[in-house]
Amino acid sequence: MVRLRLYALCLAGDMAGLFGAFLAANYFVLGALWGEPGKPHGLIMFAMVAPLYALLAVQGGAYGINTLGRLRRGIFRALLALAQAAMLMLLIVYLGKMAEQLSRLTFVAGLVAGGVMLALVRVAVARLGDRLLGDVPLLTAVIMDGVTIDTGPHMAVLHADAAGLHPHRHDADMAARLAAAVGMAERVIVACPLERMSDWSAALKSLSARGEIVVPELLRFAPARIDEFDGQPTIIVAGGPLQFRDRLVKRLFDLIVAGVATILLLPLLMAAALAVKLTSPGPIIFRQPRIGKDARPFSIYKFRSMRSEASDSKAAKLTTRDDDRVTRVGAFLRQTSIDELPQIFNVLKGDMSIVGPRPHAAAARAGDSLYWEVDARYWERHCIKPGMTGLAQVRGHRGSTDDHQDLIDRLQSDLEYVSDWSVWRDLRIIFATLGVLVHHKAY
Template sequence: MTVSKEIVRLRLYLLCLTGDMAGLFLSFLAANYLVLGALWGEPGKPHGLIMFAMLAPLYAILGVQGGAYGIHSFENSRRGIVRALLALAQAALLMLLIIYFGKIAEKLSRLTLLMGLGLSAVAITLVRFAIARLGVTLLGEVPHLTAVILDGVAISTAPHMTVIEAKAADLHPERHDAAMAERLAAAVGMAERVIVACPLDRMDDWSIALKSLAARGEIVVPELLRFAPARIDEMDGQPTIVVAGGPFQFRDRIIKRLFDITVAGAASILLSPVLIAAALAVKLTSPGPILFRQPRIGRDARAFSILKFRSMRSDVTDLKADRLTARDDDRLTPVGRFLRRTSIDELPQLFNVLIGDMSIVGPRPHAAAAKAGDSLYWEVDARYWERHCIKPGMTGLAQVRGHRGATDHHQDLIDRLQSDLEYVTRWSILRDIRIIVATIGVLVHHKAY
């Protein structure tokens, strides 16, 4: 079973943080013993324990902020150690300020402090060496962070990189369709940096294809070697152009995921009477399943099954969304028409949020066969795949602005795409809250049918 990179990173954060806290605690206990001759310090003066209690939270905050934790330590242990030691030094300086202004310096042993800091530096270094050595055993599958796609151009790569031959993986960037986007996501797996080496005439196509990923996308441009000042980034000395940045840092993804779980869990409990009543109404008024499942395009263009209360007769259910619902659609049941008009049919997506396929707020997920006019969505605007670098949402900026309902014309899609891309590039948790509040006012609207 493939472990998601979010789970691996969260495990690694917790493992490193636990190891560091244990290392700091034992270091100051040892300092107590070496300096004072007792593990717990002198009676009434538990020097090491007080120092640990002051230092530990400061170090944890500065370490997280400064990049001392994370999956990158598997690729570059030295960098992780340097950042951890820098965070320790900064925490020590802040602790000294607290000691000075708190006027408690005379109650603490300076030698114990120096001994404790020295042993702590050794401890956090050993923790990172141990995790780098035992990471796969402790965490399960550990993904490569960098994937290199070779499309007709050979370049040198490092051992820690996943190398993908475009032809062998059936990757054809000129095909701007859902199948290609899904194959690309499957090929790069859990990589967070995807680098493509390709001829100049294929760079435009790869630039579009990479934007569908949640990863940072880059294209190798050997011609830039002659223009060192123009270098944007590099891989083993070879300049690359960054064409896709990946929208969220890991900390942002943790915050958004915790927010989603909290809101979806609370909403599932509070709205349980509505969910039960809707389920009974669907079951008792028409034959067929209560829930309607349909493949939709999610983050990284990976397909998932969206959940809705069934609003159509089961014999005419459109699993592929070849025909979008229209006003006065004869396929709708009377109960289904009410559920769609009040947006109650969307409530089962709370369970999509809880299992991780969706977010509370984000671009609405589309079916692969959905069209604007006579054109597939990605044929209308080359920027379409950029909206798939994050999880789709139950509601979004486009929805609260009124860009919802049928897409009879190209402009219908372009309007909502503009809002989706604005949300992707300007996300904040406060904006999510504002969108949720605004959604309450548009649950019933003239485009709901």
């Protein structure tokens, strides 16, 4: 009940904040709190935006548990709902031919001020929630019935025998005991032996909370989810780390960064190409097959840094320090990472991303073993596009892979990036890359 009141308070605060934001926009843009005579611009905009925002915010989870426990996510969802409401309002204004009747500057100012107010409301409600519910409300109840599992610090842990919970008794008394034991929890997790899972499955169905049963046997398939095909339950063991919207955002990010980089770096690209051409015979660009997204091969582009006759197109032998195959200009290009710059065109083609796991050659080895022979998780890094730079590179895991640990260190970072991607992380990695362009392992 307290959480419901907080959610209602958050919604009311959002409405008050948007109302005040558009009134303030009226005052600062038009010089009058209520707008021009006969043209209450801010009030009309608020009346159009507010109901659209409320509907989209509720639908988008801006008033869920994230408001209390995950402040930044709650603010992001509120701002996303406001942006969507603004787009819908613009569509309505356009179709209704009302654009000339409204002040564009008032609209923009109201939206900016409204976004600030939405964030402030969530900060205030989150602090109030901390006072009333504690740092994290107990929304998860864990019932241990003969099986012990590790739990977090903010969970209600129940032992079935101590609480008098006997799932094989499918009667009213058992249902009442279970409801009283879990209280207002929104998620109930049961750890029990395999033979009691069906009894607990029946018992949990009487609750309005989401009921789950720990199945240790599924760990071999983790991370996994449940779905169905033609009425039969299935285990989803792979689905890609990025949703369709995330893939679109990442692709747009790649095109913008690669396009700007191509323009800014054009003089450097031309100078490097000229240096390669004038100092050794052979092609300027070196192409080599690499493993890309979905483990599909593609040709990676680099400035040629080795003598043409000594180039290793299959990467059967990794480059070593003071490698006699590398030309004098090539050594400089490799030490400064300039030899990697043509991969901007791989990004524009769609073979690569600006940020992602670095692409490997199929014949590359760690010690005497092929990469996928070292760690069974190796192929998980290929569920997204490879990158010009990556988390492993900014952490210093680059150069030759002389032993298994060299690959494992890179793989750990690659899998961390794959499972926790965001545009902001890509930006941080790009800026961090600037500090490791010249590196003692770049040879």
